[in-house]
Amino acid sequence: xxxxxxxxxxxxxxxxxxxxxxxxxxxxxxxxxxxxxxxxxxxxxxxxxxxxxxxxxxxxxxxxxxxxxxxxxxxxxxxxxxxxxxxxxxxxxxxxxxxxxxxxxxxxxxxxxxxxxxxxxxxxxxxxxxxxxxxxxxxxxxxxxxxxxxxxxxxxxxxxxxxxxx
Amino acid sequence: xxxxxxxxxxxxxxxxxxxxxxxxxxxxxxxxxxxxxxxxxxxxxxxxxxxxxxxxxxxxxxxxxxxxxxxxxxxxxxxxxxxxxxxxxxxxxxxxxxxxxxxxxxxxxxxxxxxxxxxxxxxxxxxxxxxxxxxxxxxxxxxxxxxxxxxxxxxxxxxxxxxxxxxxxxxxxxxxxxxxxxxxxxxxxxxxxxxxxxxxxxxxxxxxxxxxxxxxxxxxxxxxxxxxxxxxxxxxxxxxxxxxxxxxxxxxxxxxxxxxxxxxxxxxxxxxxxxxxxxxxxxxxxxxxxxxxxxxxxxxxxxxxxxxxxxxxxxxxxxxxxxxxxxxxxxxxxxxxx
Numbered sequence: 078x079x080x081x082x083x084x085x086x087x088x089x090x091x092x093x094x095x096x097x098x099x100x101x102x103x104x105x106x107x108x109x110x111x112x113x114x115x116x117x118x119x120x121x122x123x124x125x126x127x128x129x130x131x132x133x134x135x136x137x138x139x140x141x142x143x144x145x146x147x148x149x150x151x152x153x154x155x156x157x158x159x160x161x162x163x164x165x166x167x168x169x170x171x172x173x174x175x176x177x178x179x180x181x182x183x184x185x186x187x188x189x190x191x192x193x194x195x196x197x198x199x200x201x202x203x204x205x206x207x208x209x210x211x212x213x214x215x216x217x218x219x220x221x222x223x224x225x226x227x228x229x230x231x232x233x234x235x236x237x238x239x240x241x242x243x
Numbered sequence: 244x245x246x247x248x249x250x251x252x253x254x255x256x257x258x259x260x261x262x263x264x265x266x267x268x269x270x271x272x273x274x275x276x277x278x279x280x281x282x283x284x285x286x287x288x289x290x291x292x293x294x295x296x297x298x299x300x301x302x303x304x305x306x307x308x309x310x311x312x313x314x315x316x317x318x319x320x321x322x323x324x325x326x327x328x329x330x331x332x333x334x335x336x337x338x339x340x341x342x343x344x345x346x347x348x349x350x351x352x353x354x355x356x357x358x359x360x361x362x363x364x365x366x367x368x369x370x371x372x373x374x375x376x377x378x379x380x381x382x383x384x385x386x387x388x389x390x391x392x393x394x395x396x397x398x399x400x401x402x403x404x405x406x407x408x409x410x411x412x413x414x415x416x417x418x419x420x421x422x423x424x425x426x427x428x429x430x431x432x433x434x435x436x437x438x439x440x441x442x443x444x445x446x447x448x449x450x451x452x453x454x455x456x457x458x459x460x461x462x463x464x465x466x467x468x469x470x471x472x473x474x475x476x477x478x479x480x481x482x483x484x485x486x487x488x489x490x491x492x493x494x495x496x497x498x499x500x501x502x503x504x505x506x507x508x509x510x511x512x513x514x515x516x517x518x519x520x521x522x523x524x525x526x527x528x529x530x531x532x533x534x535x536x537x538x539x540x541x542x543x544x545x546x547x548x549x550x551x552x553x554x555x556x557x558x559x560x561x562x563x564x565x566x567x568x569x570x571x572x573x574x575x576x577x578x579x580x581x
Contacts, residue, residue, distance in 0.1 A: 083561075149272040161354075164272040165389030165397040168404075179394070179401055184436070185463020188395030190406040191376070193383045213299040215343050 081105065146170045207236050248539055251365030255530035256481045258413040258453060258541045259364050261324070262371040264379050265398045265407035266357040269389040273399040274336075274352045282336030282352050289351045292385035293340055300377075304342055304349075309334035315558065318550030324362055326350060347374065354399050355407070357382065364541075366412060366477065368470050376466075395462060405462030410470050412477040413442070415541075417452035417527050418487035419480060425454060428480070436460035437476060451519035451526075451544060456480070488531060500528030507576045512562075513569040519544055536579055547571055 081104050145152050151163030153171050162168060168175065179186050210233045217226035248254050267273060268288070271281060286308070293301050309317070309330075317331040325345055330337060330353045337352040350358040359378050361371045382388075389397040395405035403409070419425050425439065432439050442453040456477055458469045503524035507513075526540035545551065547568050553559060556567050 148270070149276050151276070160401075161275065161399050162273065162397075162401060163276050165267060165269055165391075168391060168394055168397050175401065179404065179462060182402055183405065183460050183462035185460075187393055187463055188391070188405045189463055189468075190395065190408075190465040191379075192392075193388045193390050193396075210299070212303040212342070215303060 253366040257366035264359040265355040267389040309337040322548040411457040451523040
C-alpha cells in the first residue's frame with residue numbers, strides 16, 4: 078500500500094484515531110509519519126482519552142463551572158477540553174472532580190515513590206566517583222585538553238583497580 | 244552511541260533504554276499557560292540550578308536555547324531522540340541542557356517545566372534511572388518542585404502524575420512480529436499498565452520491527468516497582484524473540500538476510516521505509532551470526548533519517564535525499580562480502 082499523503086513511498090505506519098466516536102484511519106510512509114510529528118519515542122496518548130473522560134464530568138454538571146484556579150485562572154471546563162491542567166494549584170482547586178478520573182486512569186489516587194527534599198543528599202554524585210570522572214574525561218577530550226584528560230584517566234584506572242581488588 | 248555497543252546488555256535485541264522524569268516548579272503556571280517572560284525566567288532558573296551545583300557533572304552539560312537552533316538541526320535532534328517532536332515544533336521559549344554524548348537531555352518548557360531524559364543503548368533500566376534520579380535530586384535541591392503528598396509530582400497531563408516517570412525499552416522483535424506475538428501483546432499489555440508502540444509512537448505500526456514498551460501508570464506505583472515490572476516484561480519478550488530465532492531455518496534466514504544485504508550494497512535510490520526494513524534484516528543477520536560485522540544497524544538507521552541527511556547535505560529534495568541515502572548506505576556496506 079502506498080502512503081496516502083505523498084503517494085510515493087510504501088505505507089509503513091497505520092494511524093487510527095477516534096475523536097468523539099468518529100474513527101479515522103490513515104496509512105503513511107515513515108517520512109510522512111515523522112513529518113506529522115510521529116517520530117522518536119512516543120508521547121503519551123492518554124491525554125485525548127482523558128479529555129473525553131473529563132468532558133463527561135463537565136457535561137454532567139458535577140463541576141459548577143464558575144470556580145477558577147487562583148494561580149492560572151483555569152476553569153474546570155478548560156481542563157476538560159484539553160485533558161491538561163493549567164498549573165499545580167489546579168489539582169487543589171479541582172481535586173474532587175479529578176480524583177475519580179485519576180482512579181480510572183491509574184487505578185490509584187495516592188502517590189507511592191520518591192518524595193522531594195527528603196531523598197538523601199548522598200545520592201548526588203560524589204566528585205570523585207568513577208561515573209563522574211568519566212563524564213569529566215569526556216568533556217576534557219572533547220575540549221582537546223589531553224594532558225588534564227590523562228590525569229583523570231589515570232585516576233579512573235586507579236579507582237577501577239581498587240574496586241576490582243575489593 | 245559508541246561502536247562498543249555490541250558489548251552492552253542484550254544489544255542483540257534491545258536497541259535502547261529511556262527514562263523520563265516530568266517535573267514542574269511550584270507557584271507558576273504550566274508551560275502552555277506561561278508568558279514569554281516567564282518562560283525566559285524558567286530557562287535561567289533551571290540553567291543556574293545546574294551550573295550552581297558546581298559538580299564535574301554539571302560542567303559536562305551544555306545549555307542550548309532552542310530559538311538558536313536551525314530547523315534542520317531541530318529535526319535531526321528529534322531523529323536522534325534527544326528532544327520530542329512536540330518540543331521541536333515550538334522552539335520559542337524553550338531550551339535544553341545536553342550532555343556531550345547526548346545521553347542526557349533536560350528539556351525546559353516542554354509539556355512540563357522540566358523533563359529529564361536519559362537514553363542509553365541496550366537494556367540498562369537501572370543505570371538510566373540512577374542517572375535521571377541523580378539529576379532530579381540535584382535540581383530538587385535548588386528548585387521548589389510542585390509536589391502534593393497525596394498525588395505526588397504534579398504534571399500538566401494527569402497521566403504523568405505521581406512519579407512523573409516514563410520508562411521505555413526499544414526492542415527489535417522481527418520474529419515476535421511475524422509469529423503474531425506482538426499482536427497478542429498489544430491486546431493485553433494495557434491491562435497491566437503498560438503499552439507497546441511502534442517506533443513512530445502511539446497507535447502506529449512498527450518500522451524496522453522496533454517496538455517500544457513503556458509503563459503507563461505513574462500514580463500509586465513506585466519508580467522501582469514500575470521499572471522492575473518493565474524489566475520483567477521486556478526480559479520476557481527478549482527471551483521469546485531469542486527462542487523464536489533459535490528455531491529459524493538457517494538457510495531461509497540466510498537467504499533473506501543476504502538478499503537485504505545485496506540490496507543495500509547495490510541500491511542507487513533508497514527511501515527511509517525501505518532502508519529501515521532492510522537494516523532490520525541486517526540487524527537480525529548479525530545477531531544470528533549470518534553476517535560478521537561491527538556495523539551497528541541501529542546507528543545507521545538513525546544517521547540516515549531525513550533531517551540527519553539534510554544536516555550533512557543541506558536542504559535537499561526528497562528525491563535527492565533518497566540518492567544520498569543510497570550512496571551513504573552503499574559506502575557503509577561495501578566491505579562486507581556476500
